[in-house]
Amino acid sequence: MFFTHLLLGFLISYAGYTPPSMLNITVSKIRVENNKKAAYLFILGASIVVFFQFFLAVLITSILHKFPQLIYWIKNLAILIFSTLSITFIRKGITFKNKNLQPKKNTFLFGLSLSSINMFAIPFFVATYSFLSLKGFINTDLNYIITFAFGIFLGVVALLSSYVFLAQKFKSKLISYTNSLNILTGIITGFLAIYTSIILYF
Numbered sequence: 001m002f003f004t005h006l007l008l009g010f011l012i013s014y015a016g017y018t019p020p021s022m023l024n025i026t027v028s029k030i031r032v033e034n035n036k037k038a039a040y041l042f043i044l045g046a047s048i049v050v051f052f053q054f055f056l057a058v059l060i061t062s063i064l065h066k067f068p069q070l071i072y073w074i075k076n077l078a079i080l081i082f083s084t085l086s087i088t089f090i091r092k093g094i095t096f097k098n099k100n101l102q103p104k105k106n107t108f109l110f111g112l113s114l115s116s117i118n119m120f121a122i123p124f125f126v127a128t129y130s131f132l133s134l135k136g137f138i139n140t141d142l143n144y145i146i147t148f149a150f151g152i153f154l155g156v157v158a159l160l161s162s163y164v165f166l167a168q169k170f171k172s173k174l175i176s177y178t179n180s181l182n183i184l185t186g187i188i189t190g191f192l193a194i195y196t197s198i199i200l201y202f
Contacts, residue, residue: 002147009151017159027160028167030107038107043160045111051153057125082193090186
């Protein structure tokens with residue numbers, strides 16, 4: 001039973017973090033510009049934050065069940081966040097210049113900070129945890145939740161390590177790929193802002 005929760009957490013986080021994101025691209029850059037050790041320190045910092053983000057998502061889920069009226073204000077906040085992210089990423093993609101970036105000195109702290117501002121992690125875990133617990137796929141006892149969270153941690157480590165492995169192979173395309181990704185991310189977050197506004201107000 002514990003192994004099932006560990007495996008499920010691993011698979012969900014690996015699949016959820018597979019699409020290119022700021023964490024994936026950043027760890028690839030660090031591998032190219034620094035070294036493997038710096039990249040894996042970044043991965044450790046980012047994965048630790050994801051581990052605790054899952055517990056925060058569990059807490060938020062329980063609060064929403066007790067106070068469903070909070071969903072309205074959370075959706076309004078989501079519109080603001082998605083709109084801001086959309087503008088930020090599109091501007092960054094358009095104005096991005098191909099230049100050498102300075103190597104990061106403390107990649108562990110950088111991983112902690114960058115993962116902390118990842119606005120997609122907690123909503124993803126809230127939705128995932130709510131669905132799995134509702135369908136009875138996971139046990140909500142603390143020991144099982146901790147095991148599931150550890151599986152999530154391992155999944156993120158494995159996924160980001162995959163990007164490190166591939167980084168050297170795609171070194172020449174990494175900068176231009178990041179530029180395109182910023183624009184694509186901006187479009188997606190803009191769509192989410194519009195979609196949430198329509199659902200909430202129309």
